[in-house]
Amino acid sequence: MPTDLSGKWILETSDKFEEYLKKLDVDFATRKIAISLSQTKVVSQDGDDFEFKTLSTFRNYEHSFTVGLEFDEFTKGLDNRNVKSLVKWEEDKLVCTQRGEKVNRGWKHWIEGGKLYLELTCEDVICIQVFKRK
Numbered sequence: 228m229p230t231d232l233s234g235k236w237i238l239e240t241s242d243k244f245e246e247y248l249k250k251l252d253v254d255f256a257t258r259k260i261a262i263s264l265s266q267t268k269v270v271s272q273d274g275d276d277f278e279f280k281t282l283s284t285f286r287n288y289e290h291s292f293t294v295g296l297e298f299d300e301f302t303k304g305l306d307n308r309n310v311k312s313l314v315k316w317e318e319d320k321l322v323c324t325q326r327g328e329k330v331n332r333g334w335k336h337w338i339e340g341g342k343l344y345l346e347l348t349c350e351d352v353i354c355i356q357v358f359k360r361k
């Protein structure tokens with residue numbers, strides 16, 4: 228039985244999110260707004276097909292993908308870059324690599340103790356966010 232990330236999740240804790248945004252060259256004012264926001268992650272999982280929505284009162288970020296199929300991602304409203312993204316399962320973690328201008332860029336999702344974890348990486352910065360079920 229594969230991990231099921233589906234559902235509505237609300238951000239509970241966030242560590243190094245501002246440092247992550249800084250590595251992406253997101254400007255100071257936008258970073259200050261971004262770190263003050265409540266975020267809701269809405270995940271729809273249907274086999275290997277996923278839809279991710281990150282919702283906030285300021286901006287939303289949404290996209291869909293299929294595990295194992297590389298896709299073009301434009302990080303609209305984040306750092307507005309084009310990356311080549313590929314999502315795979317590594318054991319029970321859903322792992323995305325985002326190939327582009329920034330090295331070592333990607334994210335990982337997994338469930339632990341009933342919570343949804345997200346690790347966002349860019350270069351040498353690792354941000355960890357924990358979401359609880361809404």
Ligand code: VLZ
Binds near residue numbers: 279288304
């Ligand atoms: O998440 O790549 O869950 O795409 C922050 C939105 C979204 C708030 C961060 C506004 C999403 C920020 C990062 C303005 C600068 C991300 C993936 C993994 C799904």
